[in-house]
Amino acid sequence: MNNSDYRDGTEHMHRWSQLFIPTLREAPADAEVASHKFLVRAGYVRQLAAGIYSYLFLGQRAMLRIIDVVRDEMNKIGQEFLLPALHPRELWESSGRWSVMGDNMFRLKDRGGRDLCLGMTHEEVMTDIARKELRSYKQLPQIWYQIQTKFRDEQRPKSGLIRVRQFIMKDSYSFDIDPAGLDASYQKHYEVYRRIFDRCGLKYAVVEAHSGAMGGSQSQEFMVMTDAGEDMVASCGKCGYAANLEKATSQLPPAQDLPGDGKPEEVHTPGMKTIEEVAKFLGVSPTQKIKTLALMQMEDDPKHRGEKKTRAVIVLLRGDHSLNEAKLSAALGGKDFRPMHAEEIERTFLSPAGYLGPVKIPTFSSGEMGSETQKLLLEALPVLLADNALKGRKNLISGANKEGYHLKHVTPGRDFHPSEWMDLRSVAAGEGCPQCGSPLVVGKAMEIGHIFKLGYKYSQSMGATVLDKDGKEVTPIMGSYGIGVERILAAAIEQSNDADGFCLPPAIAPFDVVVTPTNVSDASLLRTAEEIAQKLEAAGFQVLLDDRDERPGVKFKDADLVGVPWRINVGKKVTEGQVEIVSRSTRKSQDANISGIEGHFKQLTQA
RNA sequence: CGGGGAGUGGCUCAGCCUGGUAGAGCACCUGGUUCGGGACCAGGGGGUCGGAGGUUCAAAUCCUCUCUCCCCGACCA
Numbered sequence: 001m002n003n004s005d006y007r008d009g010t011e012h013m014h015r016w017s018q019l020f021i022p023t024l025r026e027a028p029a030d031a032e033v034a035s036h037k038f039l040v041r042a043g044y045v046r047q048l049a050a051g052i053y054s055y056l057f058l059g060q061r062a063m064l065r066i067i068d069v070v071r072d073e074m075n076k077i078g079q080e081f082l083l084p085a086l087h088p089r090e091l092w093e094s095s096g097r098w099s100v101m102g103d104n105m106f107r108l109k110d111r112g113g114r115d116l117c118l119g120m121t122h123e124e125v126m127t128d129i130a131r132k133e134l135r136s137y138k139q140l141p142q143i144w145y146q147i148q149t150k151f152r153d154e155q156r157p158k159s160g161l162i163r164v165r166q167f168i169m170k171d172s173y174s175f176d177i178d179p180a181g182l183d184a185s186y187q188k189h190y191e192v193y194r195r196i197f198d199r200c201g202l203k204y205a206v207v208e209a210h211s212g213a214m215g216g217s218q219s220q221e222f223m224v225m226t227d228a229g230e231d232m233v234a235s236c237g238k239c240g241y242a243a244n245l246e247k248a249t250s251q252l253p254p255a256q257d258l259p260g261d262g263k264p265e266e267v268h269t270p271g272m273k274t275i276e277e278v279a280k281f282l283g284v285s286p287t288q289k290i291k292t293l294a295l296m297q298m299e300d301d302p303k304h305r306g307e308k309k310t311r312a313v314i315v316l317l318r319g320d321h322s323l324n325e326a327k328l329s330a331a332l333g334g335k336d337f338r339p340m341h342a343e344e345i346e347r348t349f350l351s352p353a354g355y356l357g358p359v360k361i362p363t364f365s366s367g368e369m370g371s372e373t374q375k376l377l378l379e380a381l382p383v384l385l386a387d388n389a390l391k392g393r394k395n396l397i398s399g400a401n402k403e404g405y406h407l408k409h410v411t412p413g414r415d416f417h418p419s420e421w422m423d424l425r426s427v428a429a430g431e432g433c434p435q436c437g438s439p440l441v442v443g444k445a446m447e448i449g450h451i452f453k454l455g456y457k458y459s460q461s462m463g464a465t466v467l468d469k470d471g472k473e474v475t476p477i478m479g480s481y482g483i484g485v486e487r488i489l490a491a492a493i494e495q496s497n498d499a500d501g502f503c504l505p506p507a508i509a510p511f512d513v514v515v516t517p518t519n520v521s522d523a524s525l526l527r528t529a530e531e532i533a534q535k536l537e538a539a540g541f542q543v544l545l546d547d548r549d550e551r552p553g554v555k556f557k558d559a560d561l562v563g564v565p566w567r568i569n570v571g572k573k574v575t576e577g578q579v580e581i582v583s584r585s586t587r588k589s590q591d592a593n594i595s596g597i598e599g600h601f602k603q604l605t606q607a
Numbered sequence: 608c609g610g611g612g613a614g615u616g617g618c619u620c621a622g623c624c625u626g627g628u629a630g631a632g633c634a635c636c637u638g639g640u641u642c643g644g645g646a647c648c649a650g651g652g653g654g655u656c657g658g659a660g661g662u663u664c665a666a667a668u669c670c671u672c673u674c675u676c677c678c679c680g681a682c683c684a
Contacts, residue, residue, distance in 0.1 A: 026619050030677045169684055447684060484684030519642055553644035
């Protein structure tokens with residue numbers, strides 16, 4: 001319950017007739033996912049621009065209740081700050097992220113021409129405070145958090161509140177003297193996050209995640225399984241293993257190698273370009289093929305502003321496997337990459353696309369290259385990365401780097417030598433759980449929270465240090481932890497909606513109950529409804545009195561729409577001293593005596 | 608950014624192909640009848656058809672440019 005609410009008289013009662021709750025009979029045409037449709041229909045939000053929303057009365061109330069829960073739990077482990085949204089460029093230069101963040105960062109200039117940006121996350125500001133203020137190990141550990149608006153110029157805002165350009169995040173940052181301290185701060189967040197999402201009534205999974213632009217070692221995401229989500233999660237029903245597909249691994253059954261031990265040998269495969277075509281044509285399985293992907297890694301060229309330095313990256317996978325771009329990106333140190341253009345492929349492989357393979361790539365065998373462009377390419381040596389699933393295999397089939405030909409009897413380690421073996425493939429549903437071997441399930445999920453062990457990335461680059469017990473300067477180790485407030489709301493709606501609307505979990509609903517006199521032109525019904533509303537408010541509930549002069553059907557439909565978990569109908573049975581209590585989630589109703597209604601309702605809501 | 612779609616009253620949409628100067632349902636206002644699952648009757652207000660330019664006697668409609676929004680692919684809470 002929110003104690004800041006008025007509940008001391010009818011003049012402060014929330015009367016629907018006086019409030020702005022613009023419900024819509026139809027969903028806006030551009031809404032796709034359930035939470036988006038209903039947030040708009042229920043009058044919670046209105047869109048201002050792509051990925052930018054206004055929160056109206058009901059929406060703001062729900063947000064505030066979510067924030068109450070988050071703050072209440074966070075106060076158990078940390079201290080609340082409020083940091084600026086406007087940051088100077090120099091701050092972000094000091095961590096190196098002014099350029100790393102690219103177009104996702106909103107940038108602006110002040111009147112003096114100085115560069116500023118809108119905060120998309122606050123590692124830099126928090127670390128700046130830490131480096132200026134923290135002096136001694138005695139001051140550690142610290143956990144600082146805030147609930148604040150973040151700005152991110154997303155490539156593609158979408159799905160209502162699920163992916164927006166301005167949103168409220170609870171972000172916290174921990175500073176510890178050593179890794180053991182970080183483990184403890186991380187664990188505290190893990191537990192507090194579980195309590196927060198439990199209290200918000202969400203069903204969620206905690207999954208192993210990849211750290212992305214934040215950097216750092218371990219990280220876990222809190223995921224709500226829903227088709228409205230944008231992530232893929234692999235999970236095991238048996239042992240509880242769960243991981244973002246960006247990170248997930250699996251056990252593979254051993255693949256059958258083709259017999260023989262000959263040298264690589266060309267086979268004519270006219271017009272056969274795809275793995276499937278070639279496999280079918282040669283009567284082999286795609287698992288006996290090597291998939292060769294030609295990519296270009298890109299990074300800003302320090303010598304030539306605005307230009308990109310490129311480097312060829314060749315990735316080898318088993319024929320039936322697909323590349324996991326997050327894993328590759330991590331392997332490349334977070335650098336961007338793209339598929340090679342046709343000319344680049346021909347330059348590198350001296351072969352048209354469709355017949356690429358790792359054997360006899362000109363740039364890997366000295367003497368065969370001559371052109372200027374190849375020499376230039378060599379300055380940044382190409383890398384050949386091979387997925388672990390090819391390790392120990394033999395007699396595989398790959399492209400021959402020659403139009404219309406493939407090679408058979410290709411054996412890794414003999415016929416070509418990868419720069420590195422690594423895990424680069426995406427896990428597929430049905431493959432074995434890496435822990436227990438039972439089949440993995442892959443499903444869509446929405447990320448509502450993320451916890452990271454950052455390590456020394458920011459404290460080191462920004463020069464934060466404290467003195468340890470021995471008077472020696474040491475760099476504190478950091479963690480960072482985020483919760484998307486709007487996403488909790490969106491996820492709750494995705495988890496509980498039907499044709500008529502949605503039902504929010506009690507802790508985050510804008511009201512606990514709507515009291516509906518079925519006909520307000522009957523003065524006694526209205527009076528009784530007001531009395532009931534007052535009693536419930538006095539008992540600590542947040543009550544919405546639907547005193548509108550509307551037909552009952554309209555009021556019922558609206559009540560069903562706006563997400564309030566309970567409704568009390570004040571109608572004909574009043575003459576018998578009774579009203580009807582209706583549960584929005586189960587749609588079941590029961591009669592209750594008006595006298596003692598608050599006690600009855602309390603029992604009901606605590607059950 | 609690449610690919611697809613859409614902009615006509617507050618909402619959902621028709622009209623556009625085949626130019627002739629704007630419609631429906633819902634919502635809104637007034638009066639009346641209604642009142643347990645989005646009522647009915649009567650009357651009424653509201654749109655320079657996203658914007659700019661062009662073609663034409665005449666443009667929501669045809670042409671060009673542009674802006675915005677949504678959806679599908681690479682990022683993150």
